[in-house]
Amino acid sequence: MVNHSSPADFLLLGFSEHPGLERILFVLVLASYLMTLVGNTLIILLSMLEPRLHSPMYFFLSNLSFLDLCFTTSCVPQMLVNLWGPNKTISFLGCSVQLFIFLFLGTTECVLLTVMAFDRYVAVCQPLHYTTVIHPRLCRQLVAMAWVIGLVESVVQTPPTLRLPFCSHRQVDDFVCEVPALIRLSCGDTSYNEIQMAVASVFILVVPLSLILISYGAIARAVLRINSATAWRKALGTCSSHLTVVTLFYSSAMAVYLQPKNPYAQKRGKFFGLFYAVGTPSLNPLIYTLRNKEIKRAFRRLLGKDVDSRES
Template sequence: MITTCNDSHSDFILLGFSDKPLLEKILFWIVLIFYCLTIAGNTLIILVSWKDPKFHIPMYFFLSNLSILDLCFTSSCVPQMLVNFWGLEKTISYIGCAIQLYVFLWLGATECVLLVVMAVDRYVAVCHPLQYTTIMQPKLCLQLAILAWGTGLIQSLIQSPTTLQLPFCSHRRVNDIVCEVPALIQVSSADTTYNELQMSIASIILLVVPLIIILSSYGAISKAVLKIKSISGQKKAFGTCTSHLLVVSLFYGTVTAVYLQPKNHYAHERGKFFTLFYTVVTPTLNPLIYTLRNKEVKGALIRLGKKTWNFQNN
């Protein structure tokens, strides 16, 4: 039975790594650098995808969606994280925590689905190249993007309210760096069995199943690549697949470790580092792995830079 508390809308305290003040100061600069790189890298991807006609294709349409997603995802939590790492005040208002939870869940779930869509797009491109333009039409691409964003929103609208309805009577010290479901469940003074079950089911649907689909897609891609007679072509294709799989595995692996972890102190302490990874590191790696290593993208960036320079000097 859920009870109510008179101070249900009081501020929360995000403890983070407050027991390691030196680590927090180091993390402040690391996170700040990664955040700047995330903004720069993803902004460039969006500009190139929209400005250069050569990149008006499904792959870069989904990549620009991923870049927008990563910009919003990191911006929903990193500024507050930086404030908490640098200062002694680590409070976040109830409204601020609620907004962060809604947005964090929405964008995190959206990325899970969007990465599946991108893997399927690569599968069609490599395994069915002759039918690629027929299958991946603009209308279908738009529908898949809406599906990803919509699924994430639905997930957030389901899980966020049930989490925020929990009573936090005993204390409001959240042992985490962001307001996310596992951390808030841990500090609740009520029976959280239903919330944990809900979180586990959502994790299976949005993490485990998508990861299986992605690995299956790249397995099929690998078989198709092996049929390529050119050794250089095989190496290039395998290099791309390996890089993509690395980022996907790191994202899904760290998120799964947080949302499927047992409810104990050790697992939660370790989970803070996993959270730091998928909120800060992965959004920085995405543009580097997916596009900035691509010669065509580098060429487009140079052309965009020249156009900007000429425009400013005219």
């Protein structure tokens, strides 16, 4: 690997010891990024242009799509440059911005997925009161709350991480500037940062996931009391996409931020971090569109196909 860095630069190692693997990853990451751009942009456009999708569920989904677009764009272009050539450098400013955005948008997505679970809970367990409870003003407030919590978390955790005494080689053993990788790069005492990351992980990962599981526990009890097969399918169709997205996002995020301190876990964490940053944002649109008849119909109408007359 050629080192073109200045003393203030970081080196994002990725899998630089396996150049052949990096070329394969370049193709996969580029394909995933293009899927992310197309899929999430399409969901946002459909949610805006199709009147039948002007509902809380699609309001939250379009916010999730916007989050995923920003999340991947904050790291994938730099990642593609590093995967393609020998120059793995990123400036201190670039690393700082990437870290801030990663924490900001990652935390916001954790909270937003919890909000979406609450929306699904009301839709299944209190369907007659859904429009009264999940009204437009509350939707805007919940989304604003998710963004504010994400911003506060990033403002609190980014500065202490960047003030760490980094080792002179400045080699970040990861694809992006994330808190665990930067803590490992420090040659000083990281006790405070590790405690801060552990506390943040509990509040940002464990607590929201627990609330999501409580919501789905209540949904499961409500579904088990349903005798109608049609109602069963409708309830499961309402929740299955969100539950799949939650599983993919939280499993990869927890593998990155709650991993044990050993070389095997850190090596495995790089794969999970890559999937967390690139894979889940590209899969979310597929998960929501493949099983969602309303989005499929809206897409056909956008293309000018007369869906309503054919269905009638």
